[in-house]
Amino acid sequence: xxxxxxxxxxxxxxxxxxxxxxxxxxxxxxxxxxxxxxxxxxxxxxxxxxxxxxxxxxxxxxxxxxxxxxxxxxxxxxxxxxxxxxxxxxxxxxxxxxxxxxxxxxxxxxxxxxxxxxxxxxxxxxxxxxxxxxxxxxxxxxxxxxxxxxxxxxxxxxxxxxxxxxxxxxxxxxxxxxxxxxxxxxxxxxxxxxxxxxxxxxxxxxxxxxxxxxxxxxxxxxxxxxxxxxxxxxxxxxxxxxxxxxxxxxxxxxxxxxxxxxxxxxxxxxxxxxxxxxxxxxxxxxxxxxxxxxxxxxxxxxxxxxxxxxxxxxxxxxxxxxxxxxxxxxxxxxxxxxxxxxxxxxxxxxxxxxxxxxxxxxxxxxxxxxx
Amino acid sequence: xxxxxxxxxxxxxxxxxxxxxxxxxxxxxxxxxxxxxxxxxxxxxxxxxxxxxxxxxxxxxxxxxxxxxxxxxxxxxxxxxxxxxxxxxxxxxxxxxxxxxxxxxxxxxxxxxxxxxxxxxxxxxxxxxxxxxxxxxxxxxxxxxxxxxxxxxxxxxxxxxxxxxxxxxxxxxxxxxxxxxxxxxxxxxxxxxxxxxxxxxxxxxxxxxxxxxxxxxxxxxxxxxxxxxxxxxxxxxxxxxxxxxxxxxxxxxxxxxxxxxxxxxxxxxxxxxxxxxxxxxxxxxxxxxxxxxxxxxxxxxxxxxxxxxxxxxxxxxxxxxxxxxxxxxxxxxxxxxxxxxxxxxxxxxxxxxxxxxxxxxxxxxxxxxxxxxxxxxxxxxxxxxxxxxxxxxxxxxxxxxxxxxxxxxxxxxxxxxxxxxxxxxxxxxxxxxxxxxxxxxxxxxxxxxxxxxxxxxxxxxx
Numbered sequence: 057x058x059x060x061x062x063x064x065x066x067x068x069x070x071x072x073x074x075x076x077x078x079x080x081x082x083x084x085x086x087x088x089x090x091x092x093x094x095x096x097x098x099x100x101x102x103x104x105x106x107x108x109x110x111x112x113x114x115x116x117x118x119x120x121x122x123x124x125x126x127x128x129x130x131x132x133x134x135x136x137x138x139x140x141x142x143x144x145x146x147x148x149x150x151x152x153x154x155x156x157x158x159x160x161x162x163x164x165x166x167x168x169x170x171x172x173x174x175x176x177x178x179x180x181x182x183x184x185x186x187x188x189x190x191x192x193x194x195x196x197x198x199x200x201x202x203x204x205x206x207x208x209x210x211x212x213x214x215x216x217x218x219x220x221x222x223x224x225x226x227x228x229x230x231x232x233x234x235x236x237x238x239x240x241x242x243x244x245x246x247x248x249x250x251x252x253x254x255x256x257x258x259x260x261x262x263x264x265x266x267x268x269x270x271x272x273x274x275x276x277x278x279x280x281x282x283x284x285x286x287x288x289x290x291x292x293x294x295x296x297x298x299x300x301x302x303x304x305x306x307x308x309x310x311x312x313x314x315x316x317x318x319x320x321x322x323x324x325x326x327x328x329x330x331x332x333x334x335x336x337x338x339x340x341x342x343x344x345x346x347x348x349x350x351x352x353x354x355x356x357x358x359x360x361x362x363x364x365x366x367x368x369x370x371x372x373x374x375x376x377x378x379x380x381x382x383x384x385x386x387x388x389x390x391x392x393x394x395x396x397x398x399x400x401x402x403x404x405x406x407x408x409x410x411x412x413x414x415x416x417x418x419x420x421x422x423x424x425x426x427x
Numbered sequence: 428x429x430x431x432x433x434x435x436x437x438x439x440x441x442x443x444x445x446x447x448x449x450x451x452x453x454x455x456x457x458x459x460x461x462x463x464x465x466x467x468x469x470x471x472x473x474x475x476x477x478x479x480x481x482x483x484x485x486x487x488x489x490x491x492x493x494x495x496x497x498x499x500x501x502x503x504x505x506x507x508x509x510x511x512x513x514x515x516x517x518x519x520x521x522x523x524x525x526x527x528x529x530x531x532x533x534x535x536x537x538x539x540x541x542x543x544x545x546x547x548x549x550x551x552x553x554x555x556x557x558x559x560x561x562x563x564x565x566x567x568x569x570x571x572x573x574x575x576x577x578x579x580x581x582x583x584x585x586x587x588x589x590x591x592x593x594x595x596x597x598x599x600x601x602x603x604x605x606x607x608x609x610x611x612x613x614x615x616x617x618x619x620x621x622x623x624x625x626x627x628x629x630x631x632x633x634x635x636x637x638x639x640x641x642x643x644x645x646x647x648x649x650x651x652x653x654x655x656x657x658x659x660x661x662x663x664x665x666x667x668x669x670x671x672x673x674x675x676x677x678x679x680x681x682x683x684x685x686x687x688x689x690x691x692x693x694x695x696x697x698x699x700x701x702x703x704x705x706x707x708x709x710x711x712x713x714x715x716x717x718x719x720x721x722x723x724x725x726x727x728x729x730x731x732x733x734x735x736x737x738x739x740x741x742x743x744x745x746x747x748x749x750x751x752x753x754x755x756x757x758x759x760x761x762x763x764x765x766x767x768x769x770x771x772x773x774x775x776x777x778x779x780x781x782x783x784x785x786x787x788x789x790x791x792x793x794x795x796x797x798x799x800x801x802x803x804x805x806x807x808x809x810x811x812x813x814x815x816x817x818x819x820x821x822x823x824x825x826x827x828x829x830x831x832x833x834x835x836x837x838x839x840x841x842x843x844x845x846x847x848x849x850x851x852x853x854x855x856x857x858x859x860x861x862x863x864x865x866x867x868x869x870x871x872x873x874x875x876x877x878x879x880x881x882x883x884x885x886x887x888x889x
Binding site for chain 1: 446447450453454457458461468471472474475476478612613614615616617620626627629630631632633634635638639642643646647828829830831832834835842846849855856859862863866867870871
């Protein structure tokens with residue numbers, strides 16, 4: 057008799073567990089890097105690229121580099137010559153700001169730092185006047201920066217300000233003054249019953265957004281002196297600043313217009329119905345809500361302008377990027393421009409990346425609040 | 428009883444309580460302020476210009492420029508018979524556009540009659556275009572030189588700008604698309620690498636990147652004699668990049684005709700395919716038939732008229748390479764900077780566009796039995812394009828504007844050519860006005876085109 061007997065083996069399933077290739081590091085590797093033939097090929101190509109990049113960068117920036125302070129150290133090194141940076145970093149950070157007045161820059165940093173720390177306290181955060189605090193801090197900062205004879209501070213020539221200091225100044229003042237102008241332009245563009253004002257605002261905004269910032273800077277540096285009476289002369293820094301303010305106003309106006317559109321119409325109607333006039337409606341009801349919406353795009357436009365201020369190099373200012381050229385033109389450090397560019401790029405990157413992270417965080421918080 | 432008296436006084440209405448009066452008053456005041464400022468500025472300009480002895484007006488535009496431009500694009504100078512053909516061709520193009528617009532403005536769907544008109548117009552343009560090519564002998568191609576006028580210089584600058592912007596937009600889109608898809612890849616390493624690419628190049632100013640590449644090309648690449656050699660075809664040295672160049676031969680014009688015919692036949696087959704799917708539900712593959720037509724026709728043209736193109740390789744003669752296609756260091760630096768910077772932004776746009784599609788759509792497509800390619804073409808792309816196109820337009824616009832950074836590396840595009848003209852002629856106001864209006868026109872054209880494209884893809888929405 058042929059009977060088919062299947063043998064039942066008693067297996068303790070808990071003891072065996074899932075297949076080893078599906079869990080832990082091996083499982084992760086399999087699902088993320090080697091899930092298919094194509095995936096495996098991509099993984100190897102990527103490994104090859106990142107290995108080569110890593111080797112190249114470490115060889116250039118670390119192994120073959122020289123870190124001494126004197127130019128002689130760079131004579132026989134195959135990689136980067138970081139001595140340039142060690143020797144000239146003050147030039148990159150603050151230009152040719154007189155060295156005996158540098159304590160004033162520290163003072164400015166102290167003021168800004170104090171403001172930031174104070175802003176962390178809940179009492180200050182909930183205080184209405186916090187914006188005034190920030191806005192009015194600009195006065196002591198500018199006094200410290202430029203110097204006023206009355207306080208016994210030596211006046212520093214604006215042309216001496218350079219490097220990162222100039223970049224930050226141009227972008228912050230550009231946006232600070234461009235912001236109110238942008239708000240007015242946005243309100244003008246959305247105004248009803250004022251067609252002439254509306255059209256002038258539209259033309260201004262669209263022209264600004266249609267031309268490159270280089271053109272605007274060239275206009276500011278060449279056309280502006282022609283537009284003023286011949287006995288008035290503005291420094292190049294100031295002219296570039298005017299150009300950046302006029303330029304940023306157009307971009308900010310469009311962002312704020314987006315924010316204004318995001319405020320429900322009922323808000324405006326409610327404000328009218330309790331008897332507020334136009335400006336009160338805007339200042340106390342509409343704008344606070346609109347501005348809250350546009351904080352993330354405003355931060356990203358700030359990033360854009362930090363990057364865009366590097367274009368003042370074109371009209372002959374020595375901002376952070378312009379300083380790289382200055383340093384490499386120095387006979388002592390002739391031709392060390394790659395190191396200078398890499399250093400400058402690193403500074404820009406750190407600033408822009410952290411700001412963009414900040415903008416993303418705010419956006420996340422807003423989204424969380426909405427839900 | 429002073430109180431009583433006060434009550435009796437009727438407050439006089441001021442005109443300012445009238446809404447429309449107030450509005451008109453504000454506007455007139457504003458306009459007067461603007462006009463006044465404008466008048467003040469202009470009068471200052473005129474005073475300053477008289478002081479410096481600069482004459483105003485656009486009369487200088489036809490004067491001889493007297494400077495050189497390192498990179499010129501030859502422009503057709505048409506005479507005699509060729510001029511007639513060009514005018515005819517332009518008239519047909521205009522007519523075609525007019526008919527197309529009228530057909531579109533009538534209704535959302537084109538009527539069959541209008542469609543026929545369109546196809547006829549298309550034919551005529553195709554035939555005329557090839558005719559234009561066949562009679563191209565009467566056209567002289569001239570490039571900018573010292574004896575050319577200022578207006579020719581501006582035109583050369585505009586063409587260089589357009590060349591850079593066009594090449595940059597297309598390449599940045601392709602690279603951005605690849606990196607953006609890479610960021611969504613299931614492969615962890617690829618995802619990270621794409622992320623590093625985006626975050627690195629997005630956060631460094633574009634001018635810095637351009638200058639960096641320029642310096643790498645000029646300062647790090649070897650001299651002409653030691654140029655980096657790829658298979659004796661591509662060369663790389665500090666004077667630029669050298670590629671083999673395609674040159675038209677005797678068989679070139681017949682071959683163009685073949686191309687036109689192929690395109691026309693593909694259009695017809697496309698219509699046939701659509702009909703067949705709609706009426707019979709059968710799929711008609713047009714790839715192989717069109718390939719067959721193309722191969723047959725081009726073989727015929729090559730056998731009868733000779734090869735259409737020949738390759739010319741760059742060859743080292745004396746101190747420099749001769750022949751082939753040369754990309755100057757300035758162009759290479761500008762191109763690399765623009766493409767890398769913009770593609771990082773495009774990648775983010777593509778990523779957010781693809782992520783905007785709900786997962787259910789893809790699952791539904793898979794459930795219907797679509798293949799991967801079909802899924803991408805029929806489900807994913809049409810929906811994500813709607814999200815992608817508006818921000819992509821912004822990127823194209825900023826790329827076109829960023830070409831003005833050619834000033835920094837002396838690439839002769841519009842901004843840097845106008846800078847030279849300003850320095851040579853002293854006509855600051857006119858040149859700036861002209862430059863700005865050209866940039867505005869380019870911006871306007873790009874946004875018009877992209878808006879048109881956007882309406883084309885959003886039409887399907889129900």
